[in-house]
Amino acid sequence: MTLQYLLFDASDDGEGTGTWDAMASVQASQLPEVMKEVQAVLAWAEAHSPGPRGPLDDGGAWDADQLVQNEGDWTTVTLTITGPWAWGEALVAAFPPAEN
DSSP: OOSSSSSEEEOOOOSEEEEEEEEEEGGGGGHHHHHHHHHHHHHHHHHTOOOOOOOOGGGGGGGEEEEEEEETEEEEEEEEEEEEEHHHHHHHHHOEEEEE
């Protein structure tokens, strides 16, 4: 699946764990499309899970957090995924951004 709205930025903790943040700010009419992208990414993460989902400090292998905020006519969707670096890079590779 090519992502039309979400763009991931990665950061590495230097110990093999990464964090991938994606954000999209859209008008209400585009929100269903953004949420389809979020659900597709989360479904991939579940299907290719490197272990149990949960906070890494509590023994989870990976975790995800999603936030939806409304401000006037705009809705901002933020998706943060944390897990093993190689797994997260494979996730991002599975969802290339659309070429504009």
